[in-house]
Amino acid sequence: MKPPEKSSISIVAPCYNEELVLDEFLSRTHAAGNATGFDYEIILVDDGSVDGTWGKIDAAAKTEPRVRGLRLFRNHGHQLALSAGLHEASGDFILTIDADLQDPPELLGDMIALMRAQEADVVYGKRRSRAGETRFKLWTAHIFYRVLRAMTAVDIPSDTGDFRLMRRDVVYILNAMPERHRFIRGMVAWIGGRQIPIHYDRDPRFAGQTKYPLRKMIRFSIDAITSFSRYPLTLAIYVGAGMGALSFFLGLWSIVSYFFLNTTAGWTSLMTVVTLQFTLVFFCIGMIGEYVGRVFESNQNRPLFTTRTRVGCGLNCADMSREPNRQDTT
Secondary structure, eight states: OOOOOOOEEEEEEEESSSSHHHHHHHHHHHHHHHHHHHHEEEEEOOSOOSHHHHHHHHHHHOOOOEHHHHSSOOOOOOHHHHHHHHHOSSHHHHHHHTSSSSOOOOGGHHHHHHHHHHOOOOEEEEEETTTTTOOHHHHHHHHHHHHHHOOSOOOSSSSSEEEEEEEEEHHHHHHOOOOSSSHHHHHHHHHHOOEEEEEEEEOSSSSOOOSSSHHHHHHHHHHHHHHOOOOHHHHHHHHHHHHHHHHHHHHHHHHHHHHHOOOOOOEEEHHHHHHHHHHHHHHHHHHHHHHHHHHHHHHTTSOOEEEEEOOOOGGGOOOOTTOOOOOOOO
16 A cells, blocks of 8 residues: 655745845754655745855755755846745645744744644734834834725735745645736735634844835835725725815805905915816826736736746655646636
């Protein structure tokens, strides 16, 4: 009788200028993978780093067969780097985690146990606390998730990141989704299935600096909202109606003032109406342009990311013929 096939895990970690943290990340992640008793691989995606990150990844892949390295041609951003790693993953379970060790790899065993006990498709990390972050970032993150949930029909969990364990079938569906401006935690929520949280306290960065300054946070927020909601377009209609009504009453007041209050409807009233109207026009054009621009980029059919180099073979080292069951996503 053939013994049951051992399950396997792919651990996917995007890396951008993480030279100072990679040794510790690999040490702790290997320990977490070994503790599960499963076959595992660690896929490190170098997202165009300009420090010694790739050298660390290359050396690790050449000395440890469980490590695979993927080097992108340039910096594509966290979400596309994560997507590149998900396309490479071949495990029955896939863990996505950042390499900065804010999310503890030691939770892997608990996530697998919870997934099996609850027959879940996704187990996502939900933060109880976030150490080492400014009040401004905590406040803006709190507001962002509440606004996003209010504006979208998809139930996107609040206070979460891209720290999650997924079954293979979920990743097949995710890889088949063609969005260019990817908000992966929202895309996973859209897929559905049974998705449950595991609560944890987020640690400060082990070393290095944050890769999400204010500019990237704003861009990320715009991607999230415009990828999962048409509410801004609807909002433009209501804003237009409100601004039109205000302009009408301002114009009416100018006429009443001219005939009954012995005042001249002058430059101030005229400029007020014109300013309100131009504000409305530019607001609507900008919002529509954001959506039209996304349609334009999607129609270009460019690849989501470009890969320069691959090193290591991970799970493929043991059995190249093994192929997980695929699920039709059409």
